[in-house]
Amino acid sequence: MALKAGFWYVISTFLVKAISFITTPIFSRLMDNTSYGEFSNYASWQGTLLIITGAELYNTLSRAYYDYKEDYDKYVSSVAVFSCILTASIYVMFLLCGSWLYKIVSIPPQFVHIMFFTLTFQSCKQIYLAKERTLYRYKSVAAISFISLIVPTLISVVLVILAPAQQRLGARIYGFYTPWSVIGLVCLIVMLLRGRSFRWSHCKYAITLSLPLMVHYLTAYLLTSTNTTVTKGVLGAETTAVVSIATSAVNILTILFHATSGALTTWLMDNLEQKKNASVRRGLLFYVLGVSAVSLGVILMGPELIWILGGRKYAASLTLLPGMVVAVTIQSLTTVFTIILTYRKRVAKTAIYTAVVAGISITGKILLLPVFGVEILPWINIIAFGSLFFINYLLVRKTGDAPVINLKIFCFCILLLALLIVLSGHLYAHSLVRYAIICCAAISVLFVAYKKRSLIIKLLKKKLKK
Numbered sequence: 174m175a176l177k178a179g180f181w182y183v184i185s186t187f188l189v190k191a192i193s194f195i196t197t198p199i200f201s202r203l204m205d206n207t208s209y210g211e212f213s214n215y216a217s218w219q220g221t222l223l224i225i226t227g228a229e230l231y232n233t234l235s236r237a238y239y240d241y242k243e244d245y246d247k248y249v250s251s252v253a254v255f256s257c258i259l260t261a262s263i264y265v266m267f268l269l270c271g272s273w274l275y276k277i278v279s280i281p282p283q284f285v286h287i288m289f290f291t292l293t294f295q296s297c298k299q300i301y302l303a304k305e306r307t308l309y310r311y312k313s314v315a316a317i318s319f320i321s322l323i324v325p326t327l328i329s330v331v332l333v334i335l336a337p338a339q340q341r342l343g344a345r346i347y348g349f350y351t352p353w354s355v356i357g358l359v360c361l362i363v364m365l366l367r368g369r370s371f372r373w374s375h376c377k378y379a380i381t382l383s384l385p386l387m388v389h390y391l392t393a394y395l396l397t398s399t400n401t402t403v404t405k406g407v408l409g410a411e412t413t414a415v416v417s418i419a420t421s422a423v424n425i426l427t428i429l430f431h432a433t434s435g436a437l438t439t440w441l442m443d444n445l446e447q448k449k450n451a452s453v454r455r456g457l458l459f460y461v462l463g464v465s466a467v468s469l470g471v472i473l474m475g476p477e478l479i480w481i482l483g484g485r486k487y488a489a490s491l492t493l494l495p496g497m498v499v500a501v502t503i504q505s506l507t508t509v510f511t512i513i514l515t516y517r518k519r520v521a522k523t524a525i526y527t528a529v530v531a532g533i534s535i536t537g538k539i540l541l542l543p544v545f546g547v548e549i550l551p552w553i554n555i556i557a558f559g560s561l562f563f564i565n566y567l568l569v570r571k572t573g574d575a576p577v578i579n580l581k582i583f584c585f586c587i588l589l590l591a592l593l594i595v596l597s598g599h600l601y602a603h604s605l606v607r608y609a610i611i612c613c614a615a616i617s618v619l620f621v622a623y624k625k626r627s628l629i630i631k632l633l634k635k636k637l638k639k
Contacts, residue, residue, distance in 0.1 A: 199330060199333075200212075200330075200333065200345065203333050203334065203341060204333070204341050204342070204345070205338070206414040207414075208341055208342045209414045209417065210401075210405060210409075210412075210413035210414040210417060211342055212342055212345055212346065213401045213413060213414070213416075213417035213420070214279060214280070214401055214402055214405050214413065215280055215284060215288075215346060217398040217399075217401045217402050218280060218288070218398075218402065219288060219291065219292070219350075220394060220398060221391070221394060221395065221398055222263075222288070222292055223292055223295055223296065224387060224390050224391040224394055225263065225387070225391060226256075226259055226260040226263050226264075226289075226292045226293075226296060227256055227259070227260070227292070227295070227296030227299060228256070228259055228380065228383050228384065228387045229383045229386040229387040229390055230252050230255065230256050230296070230300060230379050230380075230383050231252075231296070231299040231300040231302075231303040232303070232383060232386050232390070232515065233252070233378070233379045233382045233383050233386075234248075234249065234252070234300065234303040234304050234307055235303065235306075235307050235438050235439055235442055235515075236382065236442065236515055236516060236518070237378065237379070237382075238307050238308075239442075239446060240378070241375075244370075245304075246364075246367045246368040246370075247368045247369075247370035247372065247375070248368075248375045248378075248379075249300060249301075249304050249364055249367075249368055250364050250365055250367065250368020250369060250370045250371065251368070251370055251371050251372050251375035251376055251379075252300055252375060252376070252379050253297050253300050253301075253361055253364045253365065253368075254365070254371045255371075255375075255376045255379065255380075256293075256296045256297060256300060257293055257296075257297065257361070260289065260292050260293045260296060261293070263289075264289040264292075264293075267285065267289065279402075279405060279406065283343075284343070284346055287346065287347060287350055287351065287354075288350070290350075290351075290354050291350040291351075291353060291354045291357075293354070293357075294354045294355075294356075294357025294358045294360070294361060295353065295354070295357050296357075297357045297358070297360050297361040297364070298317070298321065298356060298357035298360045300360075300364065301317070301360035301361075301363065301364055302314055302317060302318070302360075304364075305317075306438075306439060307439050309439070317356070317360070320356060321353060321356040321357075324352050324356075325348070325349045325350070325351075325352040325353045325356075326349065328348045328349070328352055329344070329345050329348030329349035330348075331348070332344040332345070332347070332348035333345050333348065382515075382518060382520070384524075385520040385521045385523070385524035386515065386520055386524070387524075388524035388525070388527065388528055389511065389520060389523050389524040389527045389528075392524075392527045392528045392530070392531035392532075393504065393527055393531070393561070395531050395535060396504075396530075396531050396534055396535075396554055396557050396558065397420075397500070397501070397504075397554060399535050399538055400416050400420060400497075400538075400550050400554070401413050401416055401417055401420065403535065403538045403539055403542065404416050404542065404547060404550070407538075407539065407542045407543055408542060408543075408546075408547070412547060414487070415487055415489050415490050415493075415547065416490070416493065416547055416550065418479060418482050418487040418490040419479070419490035419491075419493040419494050419497055420497065421482050422471070422475070422478040422479060422482055422490070422494055422497075423471070423494065423497045423498055423501055425471060425478075426467060426468060426471055426498060426501050426502070426505075427501060429467060430464060430501065430502075430504075430505040430508075433460070433463075433464070433505075434505065434508045434509075434512070437460060437508075437509070437512065438512050440456070441453060441456075441457075441509075441512050441513070441516070442512070442516045444456070445513065445516050445574070446516075450576055450577050453577040454576070454577045454578070454579060457509060457577065457578065457579070458579055458582060460509070461506060461579075461582055461583055461586055462582075462586070464502060464505050464506065464586075465502065465586035465589070465590060468498050468499070468501075468502040468590055469589075469590065469593070469614070470611075470614075471494075471498050472494070472495050472498050472590070472593050472597060473600070473607055473610060473611050473614075474611070475491055475494045475495065475597070475601065476491060476601055476604075478494070479491045479494065491601060492548060492598075493547060493548065493550065493551055494597075495551070495593055495594045495597040496550075496551020496552060496554070496555060496594050497550075497551050497554065498590070499551070499555055499587070499590045499591055499593075499594060500551060500554035500555045500557075500558050502586075502587065502590055503555065503558040503559055503562050503587055504558045504561075506562065506583055506586075506587070507558065507561055507562045507565050509578070510523075510562075510565035510566055510568065510569045510578075511523065511565065513569050513572065513574050513577075514565070514568060514569065514572065517572045517574070519568070519571075519572060522568055523564070523565055523568055526561065526564045526565075527561055530557050530560050530561055530564075531557070533557075534553050534554070534556070534557040537553050538550065538553055541553070551594075555591070559587075562583075562587075566578065566580065
């Protein structure tokens, strides 16, 4: 059941969210560089503030299931209401201190209200999806994911096409985030009708576990989102657009890895609860190899991805892509450690260490960008995420869960991808060599699939019978 639910969750989430990747070429061509950079800055702050206003409460649902099995819907209802209260409080604070906060975020004041309207119900949707995923209700997750991205994306595309050039930034923001918010509102109503409860004991449990997670995920998110926000502040919106195209190309990894880690969370916690260490070690091995294979494919197809997303005017983005891919891959592998630490309720130290590393890396970006340009961004992220990888592994060792981690395989895959950063310039300059490697990789996968065809068919038949 867990494998089936996880498989369909990953597939549905990846395919649905890939729509945003597909529409990037449309927006990059319809909007001028400055407007595109402004929207990227807005989207980065939207993601950053979501972690703060939502306080990562949704990430407590997987662990809370084992402590609140009897009144799980009531726990979910309490957490949803508490999330709305937190968002409203921060919104009031934002309005009272707006004059200097606007300067920090560099967002026009007219877009702040829609931002907090979206944040309120976006966190509710996260809570609802986390609950459904924990209960293996993958069909519900797939349906909500489909509706909440397809509809807003189509509306925003139509509005941007119809709007005059000077109004396309507003058309994209309102066209996407307004319907997105309405879907979150529906999720909130459903949770309240099912739970019909608000208990401070539930809120206390949630905030105790979520605060360290919030610090951890916020600072980890800042490590990547500041690629655009710091670049805009230091080098301007036009240069930010170049960084944004490379970031959009890497988003195909982020989308897939986010979906996979979401499915992995429930499976991993279930197996840890049942003390199935051998199963965990074997499953994580497949996870690492799968993540690395996809990352390898994105690096090799880099020139084509950049051309599709932005065209020739964003060719400079190609030099940033391999390093960004490696950084995101390391971040995804580190997520395994975070899930284990969350299950053990020992996330305080990882939050502290992540905050320290993020602070140093963001300072480094501010100081080094004017000197070395945007080419320094991927290296700063790689060093930061690499440090967090080993720090979190040491924290996992202290919990006694190190035996489920094959550290040699983790490190081998990271080093192999890092080697491609050095070779990428040569590969991109010699397309025939690059295509030959892609063909060899594809043939190898097909060969392994053919050799193991009986096992694959047997597994498929077994799953179809279920």
